[in-house]
Amino acid sequence: MNFQLRIWRQPNRKSPGKLVDYEVRDISPNTSFLEMLDILNENLLRAGKEPIAFDSDCREGICGTCSLTVNGEAHGPDHPGAVCELYMRKFRDGATITVEPFRVGSFPIVKDLVIDRSALDRIVQAGGFISARAGSAPEANSVTVPKHHADLAMEAAACIGCGACAAACPNGSAMLFTSAKVSHLALLPQGHPERESRVLKMVQVMDAEGFGNCTNTYECEAVCPAEISASFIAKLNREYARARFRRSMGE
Amino acid sequence: MIGTFDAKIPPGPLAQKWRSHLDHSRLVSPNNRRKFEIIVVGSGLAGGSAAATLGELGYRVRCFCFQDSARRAHSIAAQGGINAAKNYQNDGDSIYRLFYDTIKGGDFRSREANVYRLAEIANNIIDQCVAQGVPFAREYSGYLANRSFGGAQVSRTFYARGQTGQQLLLGCYQALCRQIAAGTVQMFPQTEMLDLVIVDGQAKGIVTRNLRSGKIDRHAADTVVLATGGYGNVFYLSTNARGCNVTATYRAYKRGALFANPSFTQIHPTCIPVSGEHQSKLTLMSESLRNDGRVWVPKRKEDREKAPGEIPETDRDYYLERKYPSYGNLAPRDISSRAAKEVCDEGRGVGPGGRGVYLDFADAIKRLGEDRIRERYGNLFEVYEKITGEDAYKVPMRIYPAVHYTMGGLWVDYDLMNNVPGLFVIGEANFSDHGANRLGASALMQGLADGYFVLPNTLPNYLAGQTGKRPSPGAPEFQEAEENVQARVEKLLRVNGTRSLDSFHRELGLLLWEKCGMSRHEKGLREALQKIPELREQFWRDVRVPGNEEDFNQSLERAGRVADFLEFAELMCMDALERDESAGAHFREEHQTPDGEALRDDERHAAVFAWEFQGDGQLPKLQREPLHFETVHLTQRSYK
Numbered sequence: 001m002n003f004q005l006r007i008w009r010q011p012n013r014k015s016p017g018k019l020v021d022y023e024v025r026d027i028s029p030n031t032s033f034l035e036m037l038d039i040l041n042e043n044l045l046r047a048g049k050e051p052i053a054f055d056s057d058c059r060e061g062i063c064g065t066c067s068l069t070v071n072g073e074a075h076g077p078d079h080p081g082a083v084c085e086l087y088m089r090k091f092r093d094g095a096t097i098t099v100e101p102f103r104v105g106s107f108p109i110v111k112d113l114v115i116d117r118s119a120l121d122r123i124v125q126a127g128g129f130i131s132a133r134a135g136s137a138p139e140a141n142s143v144t145v146p147k148h149h150a151d152l153a154m155e156a157a158a159c160i161g162c163g164a165c166a167a168a169c170p171n172g173s174a175m176l177f178t179s180a181k182v183s184h185l186a187l188l189p190q191g192h193p194e195r196e197s198r199v200l201k202m203v204q205v206m207d208a209e210g211f212g213n214c215t216n217t218y219e220c221e222a223v224c225p226a227e228i229s230a231s232f233i234a235k236l237n238r239e240y241a242r243a244r245f246r247r248s249m250g251e
Numbered sequence: 252m253i254g255t256f257d258a259k260i261p262p263g264p265l266a267q268k269w270r271s272h273l274d275h276s277r278l279v280s281p282n283n284r285r286k287f288e289i290i291v292v293g294s295g296l297a298g299g300s301a302a303a304t305l306g307e308l309g310y311r312v313r314c315f316c317f318q319d320s321a322r323r324a325h326s327i328a329a330q331g332g333i334n335a336a337k338n339y340q341n342d343g344d345s346i347y348r349l350f351y352d353t354i355k356g357g358d359f360r361s362r363e364a365n366v367y368r369l370a371e372i373a374n375n376i377i378d379q380c381v382a383q384g385v386p387f388a389r390e391y392s393g394y395l396a397n398r399s400f401g402g403a404q405v406s407r408t409f410y411a412r413g414q415t416g417q418q419l420l421l422g423c424y425q426a427l428c429r430q431i432a433a434g435t436v437q438m439f440p441q442t443e444m445l446d447l448v449i450v451d452g453q454a455k456g457i458v459t460r461n462l463r464s465g466k467i468d469r470h471a472a473d474t475v476v477l478a479t480g481g482y483g484n485v486f487y488l489s490t491n492a493r494g495c496n497v498t499a500t501y502r503a504y505k506r507g508a509l510f511a512n513p514s515f516t517q518i519h520p521t522c523i524p525v526s527g528e529h530q531s532k533l534t535l536m537s538e539s540l541r542n543d544g545r546v547w548v549p550k551r552k553e554d555r556e557k558a559p560g561e562i563p564e565t566d567r568d569y570y571l572e573r574k575y576p577s578y579g580n581l582a583p584r585d586i587s588s589r590a591a592k593e594v595c596d597e598g599r600g601v602g603p604g605g606r607g608v609y610l611d612f613a614d615a616i617k618r619l620g621e622d623r624i625r626e627r628y629g630n631l632f633e634v635y636e637k638i639t640g641e642d643a644y645k646v647p648m649r650i651y652p653a654v655h656y657t658m659g660g661l662w663v664d665y666d667l668m669n670n671v672p673g674l675f676v677i678g679e680a681n682f683s684d685h686g687a688n689r690l691g692a693s694a695l696m697q698g699l700a701d702g703y704f705v706l707p708n709t710l711p712n713y714l715a716g717q718t719g720k721r722p723s724p725g726a727p728e729f730q731e732a733e734e735n736v737q738a739r740v741e742k743l744l745r746v747n748g749t750r751s752l753d754s755f756h757r758e759l760g761l762l763l764w765e766k767c768g769m770s771r772h773e774k775g776l777r778e779a780l781q782k783i784p785e786l787r788e789q790f791w792r793d794v795r796v797p798g799n800e801e802d803f804n805q806s807l808e809r810a811g812r813v814a815d816f817l818e819f820a821e822l823m824c825m826d827a828l829e830r831d832e833s834a835g836a837h838f839r840e841e842h843q844t845p846d847g848e849a850l851r852d853d854e855r856h857a858a859v860f861a862w863e864f865q866g867d868g869q870l871p872k873l874q875r876e877p878l879h880f881e882t883v884h885l886t887q888r889s890y891k
Contacts, residue, residue, distance in 0.1 A: 012803075030526045030640075038753070039529055045751050045806075050797050053805055055319065057492040059532045060634065062417055063323045078637070085637045110463060111803045118440070121320050125432040129425035130384045134304045134703040137375070137382035141339065144393030154386040154411055157418055161322055188384050 001027045001088055004096040005040065007052055013108050019098065029089035033076060034059060034066065036088055037099075053112040061085040061225055064160035067167070068113055069100040074164035074223040082162060082225040102167035106174070106210045117163050119209040120177060126205035127198040128181040130191050149187045156184040158226040165220035165228075171212030176220040178206050179236030180228045186239055196243035203240055252863055253452055253507040254670040256874055260364045261665065265882045266346075269368045272665070273708055277715035284309035287714050288472040288721060290457055291315070292444045292499055295324035296416070296695060297678025298478030299423040300702025306430030308707060313470060314427065315439045315459060317494055317808070322424040325480060325492040326698060329416025330537035330631070331400060332408035333380075333695040335373035340397055344405040346370045351883060353693060356402040356583050357658070357686020358835035358851065359885050360512070360859075362878060364665060365683045369693075372700040377409055379703055383422040387411050400691040401538050402583040402890075408692045413537050413630045419695055423702070442468075443808060445739075446732040447475065447503045447674070450722045454503075454674035458732045460740070462808055465801040467736055469724035473717050474673045474710065477503060478702070481657035481679040483516060485816045485823065486768070487760025489654035490522060490535040496812040497819045500661050500680050504822075508669045509662035509861040509874060511682035513819070514827035517689055517836050518769050519655030520587035523638050523648075524607040533653040534638055536610070536631055538691040541580045543615035543624065544648070546571050546587070548608050552598040559601070559609055559647050570594055578890040585688040585836040585849075586890060588652035592769050593847065595651075602649040611647035652769060656694060658685040658836065659826070662861040662876075666709035667701060670861075673713060677701035682859065687835025740800050743810045748793035752806060755790050756813045759783070759820055767824050772840040776828040780821060787817040822862060822871065829873060832856045844887070853885050 002025045010017025024040050031039070034056050041051035057065040061082040068083045070076030075083045078090050091097065099113065107115040145153075157180070165176035182199050185191035191198075214233050221230040261272040279287065287310050291302040294316040302314040318324060336349040350370035354361055381387065381395070387409050388396040397406040411418040430436040441462040448456035448469070456471040482497035483489035504510045521536045547569045549555055554562050570590055575582045582590070591608045594600065601607045616624055621644055625632070632643045639649070660682040667675050667683070678698040685693065722728070766779035790813070798804040833842040833849035834856070842850040851857075859876040 028527050028529070031529055032531070032638075035529050035531050038531055042751050042753065045795060045797060046749075051806060053803060057318060057323055057494050058325060058328045059493060060328060060534050062328050062414065063318075063325070063492060065318065065323050081637060085634070087637065087640075089640060114803065117319065121322070121428065121438075121440075124322075124425060125428040127432075129429045130382065131429060132379065132382035132384075132426070133307050134300075134379055134426075134707065137378040140337070140377045140381040141394050143381070145389055146393050147389045147391050150386050150389040150393075153384070154388075154418075157384075157386050157411075157421065158414060160417075161320065184386065185384050188386065190382055190384050 001029060001091070001093045003027065003091065003094070006096065006098040008100040009052065009112055010109055012111055017109065027088050029087070031088045032059070032084065033070070033086040033088065034084050053114050055114050056084050059084045062160060064162035067102045067115055067162055069102055069167060071098050074102060074167040075225055079223060080225050080227045082160065102163055104163065104166045104172045106166065106172065107163060120161055120163060120174065122209060123174065123178055123202055123206050124181060127194065127201035128185070130185060131194060132190070143189055145188060153184045153187040156180040156187070156228065156232055159228050160226050162225060164223045164225065166211060168219040168223040169212065170217055170219065171215060173214050174206055174211040175214045175233050175236060176224065176228055176230065178202055179232040182239055183232040183235045195239070196246055199236070199239045199243050200247070252670060253449065254672045256509065256670050256861065256876065257664065258362060258876060259664045259666065260362065265363060265367050268364050269371060276708065276712045279711040279714050281309055285311060286718065287311065288313065289474055289476060290470055290472040291476045291478060292457065293324065293478035293480060293678070293680070294321035294427065295326035295478060295480055295678060296420055296423060296698030297702045298476070299324065299420065299427050300699050301476055301478060301677055301706050302436050303423055303426035303430050304703050304707045305710070306433070306435035309435065312436040313439060313472065314436055315442045315444060317441060317443045317462060319441055321427055321438060321440065322421060324420060325495055326420045326695070327417045328492065329695055330413045330535065331539040332398065332410035332415045332692040333376065333419065334400070334407050334692040335377045335409060335696065336370060336407060337374055337377060339395060340406045342405045344407050348405065349373060349407065352403050353684070353690055354686065354883055355888055356690035357688050358849065358888055359686065359857065359880065360834050360878065361684055361686030363880060363882055368705065369684050369697055369700050372704045373696050375704055376696060376699045380419060380422050383426060385411060385418045385422045398539060399542055399581060401541065401581045401587070402690040410539070413539070413628065416695060419699065423699070444499045445502060445736045445811065447506045448728050448732045449506055449671060450726055450728045453672045455722050456724065456729060458729070458736045460736065463803050465804065467733055469729040469733055471722050471724040471729065473714060473721045474675065476675040476677060476706065477661065477680050478678045479680045481660070482819065483654045483657055485759070485820055486654040486763050487756045488525065488530065488533050490519060490533050493532065496815065498812050498815045501815045501819050503661060503674060505864050506671070507864065508671045508674055509863055510822065511662035511859050511861045512659035512826065513823045513862065514767065514830060514837055515658035515687050515835065516654060517584060517656040517658060518588040518652040520584055520591055520652050521610060521650045522653035523635065524602055524651040526603070534634065535653070535655060536635060536648065536650060538584070540610060540628055540631060543627070544580065544610040544612050545569055545614060546580055546608055546610055548594045548599040548601060555599055555601050555605060568594070568599070575890045582890045583688060583690060588769055589838060591652055607649040607651045609647035610650045612643065613647070616644065656689055658682065658687060658689055662859065666712055667706055668709070668713060675706060675710065677706055687837050739811065740807065743796050743807060743814065744800060746791060746794050746796065748795050750793045750795060752794060752796070752809055752813050755786065755794060756816065759786060759817060763820055763823070767827050770838045770840050771827050773828065776824050779824045780828070783817065783821045783824065790814065790817055825871070826860055826862065830856060830860060848887070
């Protein structure tokens with residue numbers, strides 16, 4: 001298969017970037033999208049040009065490192081899945097493919113297709129945890145968790161932290177990401193002691209990092225490689241309202 | 252040699268060693284802990300849990316990872332589960348049995364005392380993870396669920412769908428985040444350790460390169476903990492993430508840290524077969540699939556091109572069930588992998604290139620229904636379909652073994668300290684618990700045992716004597732290490748040859764896969780030992796690393812790792828040659844039983860092989876740590 005590529009090149013955060021045209025030929029349909037970029041980079045290297053910087057690590061859709069917008073869609077056309085799980089057989093031979101980084105104000109571009117997502121770490125640092133000191137845990141089966149809650153918590157916890165939700169959102173909102181963590185921990189009895197402070201602090205940092213608000217466009221859910229449901233955003237809103245109410249009542 | 256080569260196994264009966272060691276270890280009082288600086292390199296299950304726990308205890312911790320976030324360490328990709336001897340299933344499990352299965356699974360090439368401690372601590376890990384909010388699978392009653400894994404006849408594996416590693420890692424990442432917020436841990440993402448600094452014979456710091464800015468920095472501390480994972484990527488194609496590398500441990504080796512059993516690499520039996528030359532990695536299909544999937548190939552090689560559905564039952568060879576009736580499809584990884592290689596070598600392999608076997612769910616779907624199978628393995632079937640374009644509910648999966656885990660690693664004593672005093676090594680980066688073969692669901696167990704419970708209790712034993720001994724980063728040793736790092740970076744950029752990094756890495760990987768992979772023999776290893784230096788010489792003459800050093804330069808960061816692999820590969824082959832026996836995953840063709848099983852030589856080789864660097868171009872020196880078995884009786888491993 002042959003492809004025309006239009007790829008975002010930007011030397012660093014401060015310099016302007018632009019789309020540059022490239023061509024790749026004789027690509028097997030069993031090549032992954034990132035392997036196709038590897039091949040392009042080898043070609044560039046042979047031609048004495050600088051390879052394109054892009055992030056990836058596990059290349060099996062779980063680490064959340066890869067972060068490309070392909071033809072305007074975060075992670076490309078094969079949902080659900082991260083862009084590392086996208087294969088060239090999903091494209092038409094001869095197609096023109098545009099590749100850009102995730103575009104979110106809170107994720108500054110480092111170089112070419114690489115972005116800085118440390119804002120997501122800071123949201124978790126604000127309270128996305130259960131304070132359980134190693135050594136103080138009770139016997140694991142001493143607290144039962146209804147299967148339904150455990151399963152739902154797992155669905156939320158499956159988030160890979162890639163930031164595609166924010167990239168797809170017209171408001172650059174990270175509410176799907178934040179709601180997944182808040183819901184995961186609020187659904188488990190172990191998460192209840194810090195339930196209110198957690199949601200209040202996480203939302204506060206989410207706002208401070210410059211992420212936008214949810215206006216129910218559901219783009220986040222459509223691109224999420226981990227299939228996190230947008231209904232968790234509703235849960236986040238409920239958790240937030242509940243926490244504010246309880247705080248206002250002095251509880 | 253720097254330091255001492257003594258495992259320091261505590262005296263007393265096996266089951267009391269850990270307890271009595273804790274009773275007699277030195278402590279650091281709470282108000283003194285903040286005076287100590289600890290460097291933790293790596294943020295996976297071992298490094299993340301260690302950094303978080305040490306932070307909780309009140310030490311000042313600096314944690315480094317090359318990924319852009321601590322949450323992306325490769326532990327995240329572990330699928331199947333984590334073992335513990337809770338015996339919730341009432342099926343006869345016990346700490347002793349978990350210990351015995353693990354030491355037998357490792358083909359009696361690990362220390363009894365370390366493995367027993369691991370089995371003891373496993374239960375605490377489950378408690379800890381549940382308390383952190385890890386959403387393990389549960390029964391309808393609300394109690395925790397279990398499943399079976401290879402090499403065990405009990406159901407002791409705890410799991411979170413097919414994403415157990417992810418959930419455990421997020422648990423410790425969150426604990427780490429809490430400490431970062433509390434100010435006890437300072438996190439350095441996208442920062443790679445490029446050298447270890449030894450001052451007065453003790454590990455007292457590291458030199459790092461910031462991968463974004465290219466800046467080289469010195470970090471002085473009271474102790475250094477390496478939790479940098481395994482080196483499976485030396486084979487180029489493996490189930491490891493692209494970034495996994497040997498650099499941190501190999502740099503430590505070159506500074507005098509002993510490297511143990513480097514040739515012990517695990518080849519995982521259930522991976523998606525290689526499809527083309529530009530493939531960048533291999534994807535694992537969790538071993539848990541073998542609970543319900545049946546492995547087979549056609550009996551006759553003439554049938555291998557036929558569609559699987561056209562091959563009748565009578566013409567299929569369910570070779571694991573045939574050869575190992577009592578464990579069947581759940582035979583340990585090394586044995587299952589070799590059996591797959593054997594049938595493919597006979598020409599009975601399936602799929603393009605004939606390097607594949609079927610993993611068939613038809614019977615399980617008939618018995619349990621597609622919905623139950625979807626519930627258990629749905630995400631794995633989806634991954635399989637994405638990669639191969641095939642629907643495994645309808646046609647059997649094709650699988651083939653791939654490099655997955657490395658049992659070898661830096662040598663450590665019972666306290667997880669290397670011969671270099673002050674250098675601690677935890678998780679996959681050390682050699683300690685899995686012998687010559689690791690059983691499924693025990694890597695997560697070991698990483699977390701080391702990080703949450705062992706290291707926080709053994710580190711004070713060292714630190715208690717170290718008050719006021721932290722050097723300044725201005726010390727000459729730091730200066731020398733920084734210059735060393737700088738020179739190497741410049742050297743890589745200066746070659747300016749014609750060949751790409753990946754072409755060297757692929758060539759090395761292929762060579763190792765053939766000569767030092769699933770089976771090895773003397774002649775092949777000698778050939779590899781001749782070819783590796785030639786390839787390395789070509790690399791330094793003809794590699795092309797574009798860009799410059801004061802920039803975000805992904806080629807440069809990979810170049811350093813490939814250069815280290817090119818040296819390390821030689822050490823692996825030397826170890827494989829020296830270990831003139833078969834043990835676990837190390838299968839020397841010269842040493843096998845009449846029916847093709849690994850034949851150990853306990854008389855001569857019941858020992859840890861620890862290698863000491865003697866200088867570039869010099870042969871390393873081999874030190875042997877004899878393994879004493881006081882509790883278990885050494886048998887030929889049988890899963891029949």
